[in-house]
Structure formats: structure tokens, C-alpha cells
Amino acid sequence: MAEYSFFNRDLSWLSFNDRLLMEAERADVPLLERIKFLSIFSSNLDEFYRVRMPVLMAIDNFDDRNGLNNTYYKARFLINQQQERYGHLLANYILPALKTENIHWLYNEAIPDHIQDELAALFFNEVLAYIRLFSVDKDDDGFFAENNKLYQAVMLTDKAGVERLELITIPSDVLPRLYAVNKGEDKYVVFLDDIIKNNLAYLFPEETITGVFNIKITRNAELNLRDEIGEDITAALEKELKKRDLGFATRFLCQPGVPLRHLYRIIYTLNLSNSSIVEGGYYHNLKDLNSFPLQDAKLSDSKWPSIKSLAIKKEETLFDLIQKKDLMVHVPYQQYDPVLRFFNEAANDAFVEEISVTLYRVADNSRIVNALMTAAKNGKKVTVMVELKARFDEANNIRWASRMKASGVKIIYSDADMKVHAKVALVKRTLRDKSQYLGLLATGNLNESTARFYTDHILLTANQLMLQELQWLFDFLGKKKKNPLIEEVINFKHLLVAHFNLQQKFLSLIDREIVNAEKGLPSGITIKLNNLEEKILISKLYEASAAGVKINLIVRSICCLIPGVPGQSENITVRRIVDKYLEHGRLFLFHNNGKEEVFMGSSDWMNRNIYSRIEVCFPIYDNVLKQKLIELLNLQWKDTIQAVQLNEAMQNNYVTGEEKIRSQQAIYSLLKGA
Structure with a gap:
């Protein structure tokens, strides 16, 4: 093989993040859409620190070269540059542009007096129930900073002048991260962080607050199932999921301007000396901007209502159409209804005997899975290959697998070292003593939620030669071989x-x-x-x-x-x-x-x-x-x-x-x- 050169995959990932920032920087993109791209950038960067930074840090530990030459330091340099652009964009373009629309996003700003009462009411009526305090200086407190959770580090001094550190949870996982308050023609957007900070005196009535700093810890997200191969896969995965948020810290993110004595105290107390210490913005988890609390048509992209993709007459079925010719659905431009109808008809069609499906990422309230459970209850043989190792969807997939199993669906799982990422479904019917296959093959997950904003293509076909090969694949997956890398003698001529x-x-x-x-x-x-x-x-x-x-x-x-x-x-x-x-x-x-x-x-x-x-x-x-x-x-x-x-x-x-x-x-x- 010739000597070729290649881009580094991790730096290329960060290059894509650069592309997202470019979109947020464009003045011709509607303002609320620019904020959405800032949210996506933040979400991607969080995933990079959870998934790739542990790898780069491990490589760095064994790298004898000058640190400035290795990928870890190059990545850190690029991330710092991008975060500077992010902050500059927010401060100099996004916030001023919002103000011209009478929208005051209080980003590291004092809360005006005329909305103090409304925010205090929010604190006492909604927020206070979820506040948890941790006196982390006490050895017996048992505190552990969870992955990607938001905290406020509060420095306190008592009447004797003794200083201590208290951590407060910012419950953005159960409450909105951003709140909107209307005052006449003006709208104010306030972080949950600041609503809490603004009422801290209530929580510490006998101490003096000397500093309040927003912090976040990102932890390694990789799961290790290789040591659990002898166990039931669901039990092993549930065990690993419990460990995920306990992984080693890859990044300690703090707001600017934390005094060094306080910073070192937090790092020491939380055992963060081996993580990347990153001075970010004043607020973290800005992926929460995807739920910015204001809707304004003139500040958003135009709506594109999904198009009806198939015209089906009352006297015919989707299965009738598929038998006549191949069909295709292009989501999200076109409605997802034909995909849902495919499974609904399969669940109730009198001629359907078997249904086989691969599921990788499942919608929270999946109508597809409900149709599969209905099919099983209707006496059809339903086999579902559930990929439990779909990153960050593991718990949701375990939940659905348990429900399907209880409904009579046969559940199969992939090997610990092998993911099943295929997006396919196969229906077997018997008509006049003759077997017939109908199939669905797609570029994206069988997930009606992501189908609203992922561009994918779904083929509905009755091509018997292709679908016979799909049956071979399901037979292979169902055998639960100890080593799935041992290929059976299957001569695929149509499928790749x-x-x-x-x-x-x-x-x-x-x-x-x-x-x-x-x-x-x-x-x-x-x-x-x-x-x-x-x-x-x-x-x-x-x-x-x-x-x-x-x-x-x-x-x-x-x-x-x-x-x-x-x-x-x-x-x-x-x-x-x-x-x-x-x-x-x-x-x-x-x-x-x-x-x-x-x-x-x-x-x-x-x-x-x-x-x-x-x-x-x-x-x-x-x-x-x-x-x-x-x-x-x-x-x-x-x-x-x-x-x-x-x-x-x-x-x-x-x-x-x-x-x-x-x-x-x-x-x-x-x-x-x-």
C-alpha cells in the first residue's frame, strides 16, 4: 500500500465543531437558530470530553514527545480557541441582537429590581424543593460530584472567621434551565443558576458568602463489558451504567475569575488534580439552550410542514402498494406515517406470521415498539434485536426490552464486543400456502422522534431475493454465537x-x-x-x-x-x-x-x-x-x-x-x- 496521509480523527471532530460555530456566527441565520447552533456545539464538546478526551489523556501519559506536538495538546488548543470565539459571539453579537428585540438575556448580569419578586417566588415555589447542599469539607459527607451535573461552589465564612466550602446542586435535569419573565414590552431570560444565586442568603443566614462559582465535572463515559461476558447482558450493562457517572474526571470546568486559593481548594477537595482544568464561560451545559424559553416566528427559521409521501386509498393497504413496487420515504421532508403504518399493519394483518426488527435508538414513547408488543399479543412471532450498547441510550433500550419481553416479544442482544447498528425490519406472511417477505431497510433509526429532524431515507420493498438475505441475517443474529466474528457461509449477493x-x-x-x-x-x-x-x-x-x-x-x-x-x-x-x-x-x-x-x-x-x-x-x-x-x-x-x-x-x-x-x-x- 502506498504511503498516504490522513487527518487525525479527533482534530477532525473539532473541525466539525468549528463548522457549527460558523453557523452560529452568521448574521443571516435567524437569531434563535444561531442560539440553537451554540447549543449543538456545547453538546458535541461535552461528548468529546466524555468519549475522546479519556483516550487522548491516556495516550498523552505514554507519549515521550514534546507535549505541544501530540493530539491531546492540539485538541486543548483548538478547544480553547473555539470557546473564546463562543464567548465573543455571545457577548458581542447574540446578546446585543436580542436586546434590539426587547429581549434581555441576563448573561452574567445583575438581576433588575423590578423582576426580583417574580424570581424569588420561582425560587421558593419551584426550585427550593430540588436544592441539595453538600458540606464537602466534612470527611463524612460522602460527596461525589456527578458527571455533567451543574454545581455552585459557595465559599462561606462564619462569625469566627472560619472559611468552608459548600456545594449546591443546580437541578437543571428536572427543572427548566432558563426562565422567561415578561414586563410590559420587555422580556427577561434568566438562568436557573442565577435564580439560586440570587437567593443564597436564605440558605446561609448566619454566614457571610465570600464567593459563588459555577462549576461542572465531566467524566469518562466508556462502558467496559468485556469483564462481564459471563453475566446476563442486561444485568452487566445496568451494572456498567451505574459506574458511568463514577468514571474518572476528564474535565473540571469553572467560570472565569475564580481566585486561585478557592480554585485549588475545590480541585483538592473534589480530587480533580488529574483532570483538564478548563476556564470556560460563566455558565456550563449550554446544550440547554436548545430549550430557549422564547418563541418568535420572525427570529426563527421558516416552518416546513412534512409532506404526505404516499396516497393510499381506503380499499387498499400499504402492504398492497409495497407488493406492486418499491416505495421510499425521505424524512423529515416527508411524513413518517408510512413507517408507522408498516408496523401497525404487520401487527394486525391476518396473513403475517413473523416480524423481525433491529432497534438501535428507540423513541421515549415509541409507537413502533407498541405495535411490536401488540403483534406479539396477537399471536405473531416477533423477534427484536435490541442493541443495548447504543451510547447514552442504553437505559432507555433496557427499559423497552423489558417491556417487550413481558409482552411476549423474543428479545435477542448482540455480543459484548459487537454492536448491531443495522436499521432493518422483515415481515413474513403466508398467502395461499406461499410464503412472502415484506421489508423495511433504512439509513436511520426506527425512531419517530429523531425522524422529525434527521434526514434519512427508508426503503419499503417486496424484493424477495434481497429479503431472503435479510432473513439469513436475522437467523445469524438469533444464534447468539459466542464469537460473532466467525462468519457463517452466507453468500450475500444483494445486501452489503x-x-x-x-x-x-x-x-x-x-x-x-x-x-x-x-x-x-x-x-x-x-x-x-x-x-x-x-x-x-x-x-x-x-x-x-x-x-x-x-x-x-x-x-x-x-x-x-x-x-x-x-x-x-x-x-x-x-x-x-x-x-x-x-x-x-x-x-x-x-x-x-x-x-x-x-x-x-x-x-x-x-x-x-x-x-x-x-x-x-x-x-x-x-x-x-x-x-x-x-x-x-x-x-x-x-x-x-x-x-x-x-x-x-x-x-x-x-x-x-x-x-x-x-x-x-x-x-x-x-x-x-x-
């Missing part, structure tokens, strides 16, 4: 399944484009992914570029491929799109000398997707559906409003063009007019 043929098939598709380019025939590749990391596939794209294949990549987040490098990737262009909806669908288009082939599915090209997950991608055979997907891809590639182009220095540069195209809006208009 990780650990069987997915990587090999994509490599062969790229090879075919290389051969065509070398023969002087038309060639080209367009791929849309969330993340691109896996070096064998990237290297093959580099090889294709060197052969003259034009490659267009739309990669939302992590991208380890370096575009535009002479002799390596001069024929590869990488773009990112950040807009109203979260780009989530994975699409793969190969020119094939004019006989275009399109695939879609659940798999990014990350190491985890290729080597430690069961993923399913699949071809689109229906020519009408195929052409529609190509049209959507082309619109995204032409985006000159929300797209940026990644250069060889990992910088995000806006795409320019004479024609102004916002691809998500163009796709909505296209589907609405179809």
Missing part, C-alpha cells in the same frame, strides 16, 4: 453486510471505477456519509483519484481523508452541509460507465462500522427511486448557502457560486412538487 461482504463490495465498486477511468471510459463516485475514517477504504479512494476518477464526498462530521493533495487526492472534493435538519442519510453513487448504481444504508466508513458492528447497506433497484436519490445528491452537491468545502489544512471554506442554492430547501420544494 459488515463482517461478511460490505467492505469488500465497496472496494470492488471503487476498483471498477478505476478500471473504467484507466480505459478512458466515464467514471465517478459520489458518497454521502456522517463520518469517514477507515484507512483501507480511504486509501482505495486515493488510488481512484490517482487513476483520474472524479470523487465527490459529502461528509458531515469526522473526515480523515485529506482532499486536494497532489499525487494523492487532487481529484477528491469534500464538502459539509449544516442546516435546519441534521444530515444523516448514507448514500453511495457509482457512475459505472453510465449505468449508475446507487446504494444506501446504515454504515459510515468508520473503523467501528467496518470492524465492530453489524451494518446493512443495500442497492436501489427501482429506477424511479434511484433517479430521485441521484437528484437529491446533485442538489446537495450544488449547495452554495449551507455547504462548506474542506481544504487540505482541515479548514471549512464556504462554497461559492453564481446560483444560490440551499439544498435542504430545494429538496423540500422538489418533494413537495412531486
Whole structure:
């Protein structure tokens, strides 16, 4: 293999965070939408500290090189730069712009006298019930600062001049983080933190408050199931989930200006000396800005009501339509109803005997899961592969798995070292003594909540050859092999399944484009992914570029491929799109000398997707559906409003063009007019 260069995955993650900040900085983006992007930035950064910083810190401990050269310090430097931009944006643009709309967001400002009474009433009527005090200086207090919980560190001095440290919980997990108070034409937005701070004298009537500081501790979020393989998977996971919030501290976040003697006292008392000490803003967990308490149409993006995707007459069913031709739903542009109806019909159709489904992230009040439980109660054989290791959704998935099991659903789980990330469902019917399959294969989770803002594509098909292979996959998953890496002899010809043929098939598709380019025939590749990391596939794209294949990549987040490098990737262009909806669908288009082939599915090209997950991608055979997907891809590639182009220095540069195209809006208009 040639010697190729790659972007670092962690620095690329932070490059995507830079892209989110760019969106928040844009004056032409509605004001409340800019605040939403600040929220997403904060949420992503929290996840980075929970998931990736522990890895970088561990590597740093074994790294003999100069600290300034390693990824940990580069990441710290980039994060500090981004947080400075974040604070500058808030102070100099967002807050003043709100004030011009008579919205006073009291961000590190004194609370005006004329709203003191309302906020005091809120404190005593709503907040006080959830306040917990911890005298952490006392050895017997047993205090442990929980992961990502908000605290106020309060320095107190008694009448004898003795100083002590008290911690107060900020109960943002059960109460709104931000409150709105109206006074005439003026609106005031106040942090829960400040409502508490403003009433601290009530809690400490006999002591003098000498300092109040907002702090947060972020802890390692990784779960270790390898030591629990002999246990029941749900019991092992529940045990690990209890440990998650007890993981070692990766970041101690404090507000600016904490006196050093107080700062060191907090660090020592809470055993934080080995964590990254970060001076952030005055408030933490700004992902809570996603519930900013004011709604104003003129300060928000325009609404795009979801479009009816299928017209079904009273005398026919969805299953009738699927048997006639393949169908596709593009969410959130189109209504999710056909997906819900697929499971509702399966639960009650007299001819349905079996239903098999993979579930990765489940909605809190999932109608899909309720339909599956109804199907089991109706006497149908229902098998659900529940992925209990879906990060940060583990507890919710355990809850649903328990409920389904109690309803008669057969629950199967993946191996401790293997996630099942496929998004597929299979229905088996028997009509006139003949078995028939109906299937649903998607790029995103079977989750009606995320379907409102994730762009995904769902195929509904009766292609018996493809669905027979899906049955083979469910049979394989149901065997609960001790080592799922041992591949059975399953000859997938239609489905692309990780650990069987997915990587090999994509490599062969790229090879075919290389051969065509070398023969002087038309060639080209367009791929849309969330993340691109896996070096064998990237290297093959580099090889294709060197052969003259034009490659267009739309990669939302992590991208380890370096575009535009002479002799390596001069024929590869990488773009990112950040807009109203979260780009989530994975699409793969190969020119094939004019006989275009399109695939879609659940798999990014990350190491985890290729080597430690069961993923399913699949071809689109229906020519009408195929052409529609190509049209959507082309619109995204032409985006000159929300797209940026990644250069060889990992910088995000806006795409320019004479024609102004916002691809998500163009796709909505296209589907609405179809």
C-alpha cells in the first residue's frame, strides 16, 4: 500500500465543531437558530470530553514527545480557541441582537429590581424543593460530584472567621434551565443558576458568602463489558451504567475569575488534580439552550410542514402498494406515517406470521415498539434485536426490552464486543400456502422522534431475493454465537453486510471505477456519509483519484481523508452541509460507465462500522427511486448557502457560486412538487 496521509480523527471532530460555530456566527441565520447552533456545539464538546478526551489523556501519559506536538495538546488548543470565539459571539453579537428585540438575556448580569419578586417566588415555589447542599469539607459527607451535573461552589465564612466550602446542586435535569419573565414590552431570560444565586442568603443566614462559582465535572463515559461476558447482558450493562457517572474526571470546568486559593481548594477537595482544568464561560451545559424559553416566528427559521409521501386509498393497504413496487420515504421532508403504518399493519394483518426488527435508538414513547408488543399479543412471532450498547441510550433500550419481553416479544442482544447498528425490519406472511417477505431497510433509526429532524431515507420493498438475505441475517443474529466474528457461509449477493461482504463490495465498486477511468471510459463516485475514517477504504479512494476518477464526498462530521493533495487526492472534493435538519442519510453513487448504481444504508466508513458492528447497506433497484436519490445528491452537491468545502489544512471554506442554492430547501420544494 502506498504511503498516504490522513487527518487525525479527533482534530477532525473539532473541525466539525468549528463548522457549527460558523453557523452560529452568521448574521443571516435567524437569531434563535444561531442560539440553537451554540447549543449543538456545547453538546458535541461535552461528548468529546466524555468519549475522546479519556483516550487522548491516556495516550498523552505514554507519549515521550514534546507535549505541544501530540493530539491531546492540539485538541486543548483548538478547544480553547473555539470557546473564546463562543464567548465573543455571545457577548458581542447574540446578546446585543436580542436586546434590539426587547429581549434581555441576563448573561452574567445583575438581576433588575423590578423582576426580583417574580424570581424569588420561582425560587421558593419551584426550585427550593430540588436544592441539595453538600458540606464537602466534612470527611463524612460522602460527596461525589456527578458527571455533567451543574454545581455552585459557595465559599462561606462564619462569625469566627472560619472559611468552608459548600456545594449546591443546580437541578437543571428536572427543572427548566432558563426562565422567561415578561414586563410590559420587555422580556427577561434568566438562568436557573442565577435564580439560586440570587437567593443564597436564605440558605446561609448566619454566614457571610465570600464567593459563588459555577462549576461542572465531566467524566469518562466508556462502558467496559468485556469483564462481564459471563453475566446476563442486561444485568452487566445496568451494572456498567451505574459506574458511568463514577468514571474518572476528564474535565473540571469553572467560570472565569475564580481566585486561585478557592480554585485549588475545590480541585483538592473534589480530587480533580488529574483532570483538564478548563476556564470556560460563566455558565456550563449550554446544550440547554436548545430549550430557549422564547418563541418568535420572525427570529426563527421558516416552518416546513412534512409532506404526505404516499396516497393510499381506503380499499387498499400499504402492504398492497409495497407488493406492486418499491416505495421510499425521505424524512423529515416527508411524513413518517408510512413507517408507522408498516408496523401497525404487520401487527394486525391476518396473513403475517413473523416480524423481525433491529432497534438501535428507540423513541421515549415509541409507537413502533407498541405495535411490536401488540403483534406479539396477537399471536405473531416477533423477534427484536435490541442493541443495548447504543451510547447514552442504553437505559432507555433496557427499559423497552423489558417491556417487550413481558409482552411476549423474543428479545435477542448482540455480543459484548459487537454492536448491531443495522436499521432493518422483515415481515413474513403466508398467502395461499406461499410464503412472502415484506421489508423495511433504512439509513436511520426506527425512531419517530429523531425522524422529525434527521434526514434519512427508508426503503419499503417486496424484493424477495434481497429479503431472503435479510432473513439469513436475522437467523445469524438469533444464534447468539459466542464469537460473532466467525462468519457463517452466507453468500450475500444483494445486501452489503459488515463482517461478511460490505467492505469488500465497496472496494470492488471503487476498483471498477478505476478500471473504467484507466480505459478512458466515464467514471465517478459520489458518497454521502456522517463520518469517514477507515484507512483501507480511504486509501482505495486515493488510488481512484490517482487513476483520474472524479470523487465527490459529502461528509458531515469526522473526515480523515485529506482532499486536494497532489499525487494523492487532487481529484477528491469534500464538502459539509449544516442546516435546519441534521444530515444523516448514507448514500453511495457509482457512475459505472453510465449505468449508475446507487446504494444506501446504515454504515459510515468508520473503523467501528467496518470492524465492530453489524451494518446493512443495500442497492436501489427501482429506477424511479434511484433517479430521485441521484437528484437529491446533485442538489446537495450544488449547495452554495449551507455547504462548506474542506481544504487540505482541515479548514471549512464556504462554497461559492453564481446560483444560490440551499439544498435542504430545494429538496423540500422538489418533494413537495412531486
